[in-house]
Amino acid sequence: MNIVKAPQHEFLSLLQSVSGIVERRHTLPILANVLFRKKDDQLQVVSSDLEIQIKAAGLMGGDVGSFTTTVGARKLIDILRSLPSDQIISLSSQNNKLVLQAGKSRFTLQTMPAEDFPLVQESAKFGASFSVPQKVLKDLLQQVSFAMAVQDIRYYLNGILFVVDGKQLSLVATDGHRLVYSNSALEADVPKQEVILPRKTVLELQRLLSDSDDMIDIQFANNQAKFNFGTMEFVSKLVEGKFPDYNRVIPKGHKNHVKLGRQTLLTSLQRTAILTSDKFKGVRLNFEANLLRISSNNAEQEEAVEELDIDYSGDAIEVGFNVTYLIDALANMTQEMVGIELADGNSSALFTMPENANYRYVVMPMRI
Numbered sequence: 001m002n003i004v005k006a007p008q009h010e011f012l013s014l015l016q017s018v019s020g021i022v023e024r025r026h027t028l029p030i031l032a033n034v035l036f037r038k039k040d041d042q043l044q045v046v047s048s049d050l051e052i053q054i055k056a057a058g059l060m061g062g063d064v065g066s067f068t069t070t071v072g073a074r075k076l077i078d079i080l081r082s083l084p085s086d087q088i089i090s091l092s093s094q095n096n097k098l099v100l101q102a103g104k105s106r107f108t109l110q111t112m113p114a115e116d117f118p119l120v121q122e123s124a125k126f127g128a129s130f131s132v133p134q135k136v137l138k139d140l141l142q143q144v145s146f147a148m149a150v151q152d153i154r155y156y157l158n159g160i161l162f163v164v165d166g167k168q169l170s171l172v173a174t175d176g177h178r179l180v181y182s183n184s185a186l187e188a189d190v191p192k193q194e195v196i197l198p199r200k201t202v203l204e205l206q207r208l209l210s211d212s213d214d215m216i217d218i219q220f221a222n223n224q225a226k227f228n229f230g231t232m233e234f235v236s237k238l239v240e241g242k243f244p245d246y247n248r249v250i251p252k253g254h255k256n257h258v259k260l261g262r263q264t265l266l267t268s269l270q271r272t273a274i275l276t277s278d279k280f281k282g283v284r285l286n287f288e289a290n291l292l293r294i295s296s297n298n299a300e301q302e303e304a305v306e307e308l309d310i311d312y313s314g315d316a317i318e319v320g321f322n323v324t325y326l327i328d329a330l331a332n333m334t335q336e337m338v339g340i341e342l343a344d345g346n347s348s349a350l351f352t353m354p355e356n357a358n359y360r361y362v363v364m365p366m367r368i
Helices: 009-019 073-081 134-147 199-207 264-275 324-331
Strands: 002-007 034-040 042-048 052-059 065-072 089-092 097-102 105-112 129-131 159-174 178-198 216-219 225-228 230-235 256-262 284-286 291-297 304-309 317-322 337-342 348-352 356-363
Touching: 002 009, 009 034, 009 042, 009 052, 009 089, 034 073, 034 256, 065 073, 065 089, 065 230, 065 356, 073 105, 073 199, 105 356, 129 159, 129 178, 134 159, 134 178, 134 216, 134 324, 159 199, 178 199, 178 225, 178 324, 199 225, 256 264, 264 291, 264 304, 264 324, 264 337, 284 324, 291 348, 317 324, 324 356
Parallel strands: none
Antiparallel strands: 002 089, 034 042, 034 065, 042 052, 052 230, 065 105, 089 097, 097 105, 129 216, 159 178, 178 356, 216 225, 225 230, 256 337, 284 291, 284 317, 291 304, 337 348, 348 356
């Protein structure tokens, strides 16, 4: 049976949309494969890692009928990438193998039975569905995802907290040293739900979402999240555990305020970071009347100093930070200006975007 007869770029695009979660090496060899389901003239492609499952579908030509099989994802993608984008690809089933032909090239690939492919068991009870434009969710994820923990023993930090309440969707991430919060309005009123989306799911969503106004439908169950957008369905397990109370972490009432250009501050910090020690990455920020001095030094007794003219009339404050935490936040902000609120040199600082009242970034000071 001829499963596919389509241009290389169309078939490759369909495969790449589901292949991000496919592991090259896995305890279950079949998880290195993707599942093909041919029904009439439509081809559905499914990938799974037992915790995340992605389905995508497209009209890929070929014979009309029903057929299922699984094939190694990486090999098939590598072959397709090596072929010209305008070449017509033919993929057919012969003797429990798949034969791919393009021009005068021919590849025979081993398959495994479709019934052995471990599909994720979807939850029987999802909560109320709500929708946001893809670009809105993509922007929210970009603003907060850098602060997720990486393989922290506190497993509930290795992801992003999604809170939907009424007409508001809030995202929160923290690794224990910094916390970032951002939210967006929803069109419909939704009952309150809180879930923690795993780090791998977040990174995959960021890869797949477009910068368009096309909607993404979202549903949460006790142990799963489901996302539907375009011709794709994305199901993921959730992280179990109690996320920290972010409202208690976000400081209120800091009396010292300054607003300055985000890009100017970012480039100054990037230059100063060059002479920080590899281990501590610490920089000092000295706030004085109309002046911000940024300085760093290292074990070789080298030093960097940057001075910025700012509109500041608050207390004289010297405070140390991990420069990476500041650079990460500034690089992922989308506004031209950044606001900084401080109490003293021993308290956490609050970074805001003056033109976006829905954003908060809290970073703990460090002793230098």
